[in-house]
Amino acid sequence: MTQAEALSETRSSHDHHPGPQRKWQDYFTFNTDHKVIGIQYLVLSFIFFGIGGIMADLIRTELKTPATDFVSPEMYNQLLTLHGTIMIFLWIIPAGSGLANYLIPLMIGARDMAFPKMNALAFWMLPPAGILLALSILFDAPQAGWTSYPPLSIMTGKVGEGIWIFSLLVLGTSSILGAINFFTTILLMRVPSMPLTAMPLFCWSMLATSALILIGTPVLAGALILLAFDLLAGTAFFNPTGGGDPIVYQHMFWFYSHPAVYIMILPLFGVISEIIPVHSRKPIFGYLAIAYSSLAISFLGLIVWAHHMFTSGTPAWLRMFFMITTMVIAVPTGIKVFSWLATMWGGKIALNSAMLFAMGFVGEFVIGGISGVMVASVPFDIHVHDTYFVVAHLHYVLFGGSVFGIFAAIYHWFPKMTGRMVNEPLGIVHFILTLIGMNLTFMPMHALGLQGMNRRIALYDPQFQPLNELCTIGSYILAVSALPFLVNMIWSWIKGREAGDNPWNALTLEWQTSSPPAIENFETLPVLRWGPYDYGVERIPEDIEPPLTSPELQPESSALS
Amino acid sequence: MQGSTVDPAQAALNYHAEAVATGHEEHPDHRIFGIIVFLAAESMIFLGLFMAYLTFRAVYPTWPPEGTPERELLLPGINTLILISSSFVIHQADTAVKKDNVGGLRKWFAITALMGAVFLAGQLYEYHNLEFGLKTNLYASTFYVLTGFHGLHVFFGLCLILGVLWRSRIKGHYSSQHHFGVEAAELYWHFVDVVWIVLFILLYLL
Numbered sequence: 217m218t219q220a221e222a223l224s225e226t227r228s229s230h231d232h233h234p235g236p237q238r239k240w241q242d243y244f245t246f247n248t249d250h251k252v253i254g255i256q257y258l259v260l261s262f263i264f265f266g267i268g269g270i271m272a273d274l275i276r277t278e279l280k281t282p283a284t285d286f287v288s289p290e291m292y293n294q295l296l297t298l299h300g301t302i303m304i305f306l307w308i309i310p311a312g313s314g315l316a317n318y319l320i321p322l323m324i325g326a327r328d329m330a331f332p333k334m335n336a337l338a339f340w341m342l343p344p345a346g347i348l349l350a351l352s353i354l355f356d357a358p359q360a361g362w363t364s365y366p367p368l369s370i371m372t373g374k375v376g377e378g379i380w381i382f383s384l385l386v387l388g389t390s391s392i393l394g395a396i397n398f399f400t401t402i403l404l405m406r407v408p409s410m411p412l413t414a415m416p417l418f419c420w421s422m423l424a425t426s427a428l429i430l431i432g433t434p435v436l437a438g439a440l441i442l443l444a445f446d447l448l449a450g451t452a453f454f455n456p457t458g459g460g461d462p463i464v465y466q467h468m469f470w471f472y473s474h475p476a477v478y479i480m481i482l483p484l485f486g487v488i489s490e491i492i493p494v495h496s497r498k499p500i501f502g503y504l505a506i507a508y509s510s511l512a513i514s515f516l517g518l519i520v521w522a523h524h525m526f527t528s529g530t531p532a533w534l535r536m537f538f539m540i541t542t543m544v545i546a547v548p549t550g551i552k553v554f555s556w557l558a559t560m561w562g563g564k565i566a567l568n569s570a571m572l573f574a575m576g577f578v579g580e581f582v583i584g585g586i587s588g589v590m591v592a593s594v595p596f597d598i599h600v601h602d603t604y605f606v607v608a609h610l611h612y613v614l615f616g617g618s619v620f621g622i623f624a625a626i627y628h629w630f631p632k633m634t635g636r637m638v639n640e641p642l643g644i645v646h647f648i649l650t651l652i653g654m655n656l657t658f659m660p661m662h663a664l665g666l667q668g669m670n671r672r673i674a675l676y677d678p679q680f681q682p683l684n685e686l687c688t689i690g691s692y693i694l695a696v697s698a699l700p701f702l703v704n705m706i707w708s709w710i711k712g713r714e715a716g717d718n719p720w721n722a723l724t725l726e727w728q729t730s731s732p733p734a735i736e737n738f739e740t741l742p743v744l745r746w747g748p749y750d751y752g753v754e755r756i757p758e759d760i761e762p763p764l765t766s767p768e769l770q771p772e773s774s775a776l777s
Numbered sequence: 778m779q780g781s782t783v784d785p786a787q788a789a790l791n792y793h794a795e796a797v798a799t800g801h802e803e804h805p806d807h808r809i810f811g812i813i814v815f816l817a818a819e820s821m822i823f824l825g826l827f828m829a830y831l832t833f834r835a836v837y838p839t840w841p842p843e844g845t846p847e848r849e850l851l852l853p854g855i856n857t858l859i860l861i862s863s864s865f866v867i868h869q870a871d872t873a874v875k876k877d878n879v880g881g882l883r884k885w886f887a888i889t890a891l892m893g894a895v896f897l898a899g900q901l902y903e904y905h906n907l908e909f910g911l912k913t914n915l916y917a918s919t920f921y922v923l924t925g926f927h928g929l930h931v932f933f934g935l936c937l938i939l940g941v942l943w944r945s946r947i948k949g950h951y952s953s954q955h956h957f958g959v960e961a962a963e964l965y966w967h968f969v970d971v972v973w974i975v976l977f978i979l980l981y982l983l
Binding site: 334395397404430431437438441442445453459460468471 | 814826842
């Protein structure tokens, strides 16, 4: 039996949809189905992406001219604080959780997550915290930036800062509960025929991500508790006038918030590792290397945090240590990038929206990665610290990386989630607009930073105006790029072409069930008959075969043939 | 590195194992594993706070800062003994329920609850009689926040124990086969106990 025959066999076995179906009301209630929760996470996070995006465009409109002629400086501080906090804690992290919730049980052949009720609880902590945080702009929003460094944060208004701390404690708790679920599900609930090393790479990356969440987030909670005491009870943990030490806050904050960068990017590394082999019709290059590099990134990510503090009076020997560990992270990341490129090399690449965004991800992320290595070096970092160079770097990683990855994931799994295809021309328009807008917005910021324009300030020197205008135009293009996406999603969800169970002819388990999957995912639990990425590897499990790296088993165009 | 990651021989074996295993659809119980993962995360909060405390201590020229009143060791010492021995007491309950002895479970849990309550009362008594307040100096602040945060955990553990006691009045609710609640409460209690040992050494002895 060839792979194609086996695939068509699994397909015909569930043409009808027996059992109860999902009602639209389920998506607004405390539902314990991981697929409902996954969609809830994704839709909610996209709503906050919209809110944070509007804030970003308000910031860019203010920065179009050197004077503060659009919003007041206080409002500017509030906007940039909320923009950062919302984009990180209510957009990228929940979007990753949404994808993980939807995909992990399907990919490992489980019927649900390990703790469905806790899963629903974790989701329902987000809306109250998010709404509270977003609405705080109407009365008294936090102003101290998403990092909320004391003593600034304990001097800029108790209400806003209190809301910020409270929301973050709730969001952090939600994130921890989610991570307990992912960790347990991936380790204990795989179908018996799936060893760890036959697991889709997305599950590997989520394993690494949940470990980071479980180790890092509680420390942030500790820092926030102490900060709340400083703010509300008048203690002086971080207040130098009372004998406290603000550097301790920075250490605790970055012990979480640097790993948080990997919490935001690792799930998307997994997504890209899924998408590229499917749309290149080739086995993934270096499965184990990609899997273990996720774990390596996760481990190294925990010992680099003080590179955010090179200008905080960190002693020289400590700076050296953190500079070296930070640069070492480029190695596992580079392994992934090379593996993706090698997977695409000579493959039959389908240039659809999912694959375009995945390729965009690789390109943009590499730019962000390179500027990351630049700012890792102490002398350079001291020069560009607190300038737009850092802003450019982080947006290349988080927009060019994470956001591109989330879009790629949406285009790739939309047929599975809704049972309908997306509109490809609209998706391609969306990709082109996003790519242009993103580079136009953030590329000039590198130059601005090198010329010394400070970040987080509404006023700036008139010499920076031309480049700032470019950035602002780019940000408007990004705003426009959301339109084809929104139209595409809503229209395709209602009227899109029927997708069938496996429109991409993919091999991972989530495609071996109906689209959208039935309530308990699989009628009978699936049995692995091929690896997750055995594209173009025709074989029967019982066969005795030459090693898989031998040239005759490679596709015609493969680099190895 | 390129190619399949599925070993055909192993897949065939697994296929067989699964064929044997299918037929009963019971949901496997991963709750104890989940509790352990949760406690691991929880311990990171304490670790973070401990590291903050140690940093404050290292940065200050003298620790505790000049003028901090002397601390009494007798009461916290007794409290520590009570909490540590309660861990052994609660383990008796676990042994009892594994022998289907629900009466024993109730007895040992009740004693543990009492010991936990005495610990909390002792803690409050100590707060009441200390000569420094929350805002006296950095040492005082860390002292109150760390012990208070731990006390909150003791209180939560106490609630878990009382919850198990409440449920155990239903006949057959806990047995040698079904006693997740008992094990979870016990694990949590041990965790709270271990945290206290570290806390006691850091705050009182060092």
